[in-house]
Amino acid sequence: MPPKRIRVLLGDDHRIVREGLKQVLADAPDIDVCAEAVDGDEVLRQVEARIGDVGLDVVLLDIAMPGRDGLEVLQALRKAWPRLPVLMLSTYPERQYAVRCIKLGAAGYLNKSADPDDMVAAVRKVADGGVYVTPATAEALASVVGGASAKTGPEALSHREYQVFRLLTSGHSVSEIGAQLQLAPNTVSTYRARILEKTGTKNDVELALYAERHGK
Incomplete structure (x- = not known):
């Protein structure tokens, strides 16, 4: 019996970025980009359409999108479909957004310039119910837990x-x-x-x- 394929929705408003990510994920035999969205509202529509019979395992979501940005969409996804893992994508360094994303319930945070192997590993881990955290994100989270990043x-x-x-x-x-x-x-x-x-x-x-x- 063939291994279960991981069905991914890719939300990013830049076509060239989506094409690049699709190419990276296409090299993994167990990952299938089954849908794309160019803004937050479309992400939510696509998830609602696919979460039932069609099925969806992971949302790859850009932070900087027009209108409702990624963090707002993340909050909406967590409220409506709390078991659906969301892996946040960004061009910003971890120290800027990673902690915010994890606090809001993201299953991981990944820079768009990440190594392709790391990208595939991140999708597999969150699809399996885990949380993907890079060393930089782990350090940022540790500083918050340790009180070094009090709300100032x-x-x-x-x-x-x-x-x-x-x-x-x-x-x-x-x-x-x-x-x-x-x-x-x-x-x-x-x-x-x-x-x-x-x-x-x-x-x-x-x-x-x-x-x-x-x-x-």
């Missing part, structure tokens, strides 16, 4: 505040951030004011220097 500075920011914080410190304007996150500019400005207050900075220049000091 970036750790005190909500998820949406952290999104705005990251974009502000990357040089994006309020209007650009609003367009990317699908928020009104005045809403972004409100988030910006909260971020400045929580980080103890007065303007975007100080905020950028703050981000550099904190490795964010």
Whole structure:
């Protein structure tokens, strides 16, 4: 009897990334990318359509997607289908998002530049009910458990505040951030004011220097 194939839904808004990931996973005889989605709402629709008779074993989910981003979709998936493992993908270093993802119930966190063998191993592990944690993620988690990352500075920011914080410190304007996150500019400005207050900075220049000091 042939081994059970792992059915994967791939959620990423960049076609070239999806094609690359599909190629990596296609080399594994026991993994099948059975569906793709380009935004958060489509991920949820695809999961709902496939979770029954068709079957689905793992969701590979990008963090940075238009509209509802990966962490919001992760929360929705965990609420509706708590037994479905979600492996988060990102271009951001582990110290930025890994702990947030694991706390929200992700089965693992993987950088898109990860070695293909690690990618395959991660899918297999979470499909088998495990949690995939890289050494860098394990270190970040240990620092939180040890109290080294108390809720100050970036750790005190909500998820949406952290999104705005990251974009502000990357040089994006309020209007650009609003367009990317699908928020009104005045809403972004409100988030910006909260971020400045929580980080103890007065303007975007100080905020950028703050981000550099904190490795964010």
